[in-house]
Amino acid sequence: MNLLFKLAWRNIWRNKRRSYITLAAIIFATFATIAMRGIQLGTYGVNIKNAVEMFTGYLQIQRIGYQENPSLNLAFSLEDSLQNILETNDKIISFTPRVYAAGLISYKDNSYGSAIFGIDPSKEKKTSKIMDKLKNGYFFTSDTSLEIVIGEKLLNNLKVNIGETVVILAQAFDGSLGNLKFKITGTVKTGSPELDNMAVFMSIRTSQELLALYGNRIHSIAIKLNSLENMGEVQDSLKSNIKSKNLAVLNWEEVMPDLKQSIDLDNISGLLMLIILIIIVAFGILNTVLMSVTERFNEFGVTLSIGMPQIKLVLLVLIETVFIAIIGIIIGDILGYAINNYFYFNPIEFGSEFAYIYEEYGFLPVMQSSINPYIIVNNTILVLTISVIACLYPMYKVYRLEPLKGIRHT
């Protein structure tokens, strides 16, 4: 009702100071929550994209059961039908086959455990960034060469140089221990300790030789998509199109469950912080509204006497609170949007001391905000809801107010 809106608006400005302070609290709550969530979610996005494009891929196709237990035996062939499905999906930019095994790499008296990856350089280049991470030397080119590129830390640990020959020992498909001599032609530095400390990249054909994976058997296909948002859709599409019963299509969350869950964990703690903040501000709102209501009991009493329906008076209180909340939220949204925008285009990079820790846990030492509008929408709804909840008790007091009690109120 127009009358209510008019009254509500004027009532807000009766006590300017109080309203301003309440407004400030709401602005703070809105803006702080948007900024915090922005940085949190933005940084997750950065890390996910980085991890996914570095090597794992947005999606992977593997044998069912391989993810839980990456046994050498769980290999499959890249059939034409599968190839066709992948090539005809317009959201798939490229894909590449991979072979994987654990092995021992030795140079003179030193041996280290290693993760052997058989890759197809031409396809790999289009699908992941691993080849861009070449630090020194070069990547093998021919299919059958016995050249390898290893992680930089691994090179150091082995105390070997590029150009030298090493021995790689691995358990083959038929159970025998295969070993071959390889020449190191280059190193990669990815920033991910798992790769830098243990990765050995060789041509996929060579790896299949070493591991007796005849018939062009591979362990996984890594797929690059045009956008992270299409992940679900493409995954579903592939699942329904792939006829083979023993192949699974996995997204990065399933391939890197640790990353997913550590993001989830951090997410929870962020949400918790949000809720705590909002609750505290809610108390402030409760107090303010309650005060402004009890101050007016006399006036309310008279108003009820002359016949104003009780409900309308209760609504009045609600509308007053919502007005202030909305103003505060709008300003908070604008500020939050500005900050998120700023930190989206100007991400924060960490000093070396903290960078170290982040890398240990597989995170990039970068904080970037997100301009996803859902952040603003969700937080708006949150602050609005809590404002309404906070004024429920004062509304109740007005609901129960009897005209005479109001008039006589001191």
Add this chain to the structure above:
Amino acid sequence: MEIIKTENLKKTYKDNGVPVNALRGINLIINKGEHVVIAGPSGSGKTTLLNLLGALDKPTEGRIFFKGEDFSLKTKKELSDFRLRNLGFVFQAYNLIPVLSATENIEFSLMLLGIPEKERRAKSLKLLEELEIADLAYKRPGEMSGGQQQRVAVARAIVNNPKLVLADEPTANLDSKTGALLLDLMDKMNVEKNITFIFSSHDQLVIERAKRLLLLKDGLINDQNN
């Protein structure tokens, strides 16, 4: 024509746990157009009686009829609506909503009744003229003196042509000159528009002007005119 009729009206309330028999059996008939003053010493129950007559309170015993309608048969909501349509109130203080202008205060009940703006405006402006407070039209209560506020309150009370106006100590916060002016106003409305007025007061000024004086003592009425 009978406006108000009470039958054996009793009201008891608790004052710090001690029961007080404010009204012990009031039998009363008030007719349209009357100018009644309920008088009595402080604490004699006049405000209590007025509140009952104004459907703001419920009796402990007995019944109140307004033009034949029994208050006790109505729900709170019905009583509230009833007050809106049939009654007008002038209280001692806090009559006006501080954030509304005089005109808006006067039109308040008309707005609640859903009367369109043109009509509302016409009525309120006319009243403002009649009560000689036209210059206050767009002022807020904070910009008016006590006397002016009360006059606007009277305007508000009668704008929807109520059958009955109840005034509880309307002159209590005013000096005698302003009080007299206010009472002149209300008397005029009583005569010109035939609106029934019931006052409760211990102010000499009010009592002197009573056309019918009801003395309330020990919870019982002594009708001075009978």
Add this chain to the structure above:
Amino acid sequence: MLFKLAWRNIWRNKRRSFIVFISVIVGVNAMLFMDGMSNGMLSQILFNEISLNVSHIQIHKNGFTDNKMVQNYIPDYENVEKIIITNKSIRYYSKRIVTFGLLSSAANSTGIYLNGIEPEKKQNVSRIKSSIIEGKYLSGNSGEIVIGKKLAEKLQVELGDKVVALANTSDGSIGSDVFRIVGIYKSPSSEFDKSYVYIPITNAQTMLNLQNKIHEFAIITNNYNSANIIRDKLRETLSGSYEVLSYEDLLPFVIIQLDMYKESLFVINLIISLALIFGIINSMLMSVFERIREIGVLMSIGMRNGKIFLMILIEAFTIGTAGTIIGVISGYLINIPFSTFGINLSVFAQSLESFAVGAILYPKLSVENFVMILLMIPLISILGALYPAYKAIKLEPVYAIRYI
């Protein structure tokens, strides 16, 4: 006198004071909760690493940490052992062979850290024995091996199965030996489970051609807080051919993380305090304006501005401090059942296991946070009351008395 006035003023509007009081308690509990969770997690990581693997102090041949070659065994280990035994601050110690190798089963093979240990002694130094979930711990008999559950799954083996261990020997060749799985353990960290295997030290020495040499002394001291001091003492006693490292040297990233956490703790508490301060300002303002007449009266009868100002501050300070105290007590009380029984985060279990925390988190409250809360909240209360108190004394007495 001021305190009496302030105290009574608080009770004048019970509801308002109460709401501020409760919001302070909520704020304090929030600070304690966030601290408990984060600190608990970090402490757990530290504790797990120490008790599973790193111990308080390790002694190696100098340079071993950077270059874990088999040949880098401890020179003259009997001497070192003597020094250890005579040190009163050292509670337990054990000898270890440590090397990287390959473990193979019929189904699979994978890189592992081979630990040759003295079973009877090691159990004091490491929690492996108590982590055994199937089978039993090493008995000291030859050919036994204890592996982690995740490793057993990866290799697709069970108790009683045989596995082959391969590693470089001290003379450069590859040594291997067959072992029978006698026990499977489960640690809070699945990464640990996948990599660490235990065999009798004698087996390790034979396989690697080390005779009776060892790579490492692992030491548990009487009090982990003094680990660094004991480390320094040992360094003085031992020559430069040895390296003595405390857990802080060995787990730099955990230590840095704990430091980093302390800094972020301040920021978190600051944000929570800011949220609180709005409520306090508003509440005190309303309280002041409610009493404007009275304050005017006080001024007229001669109470000085400074005293009035102080009185308002004391009111806010009292509520804030009371809220802090109750908040701290309630927070600590609530923490007791949680820190005893832990919070089961099994929804996120997988991620937490690999972070060496384990699925059950035991919140732990830090002293820094406690001190920070005690200082910050009362301070915030006073800060929040500054503006209202200022408004109070800016009144002209006459004006104040007339204010309705």
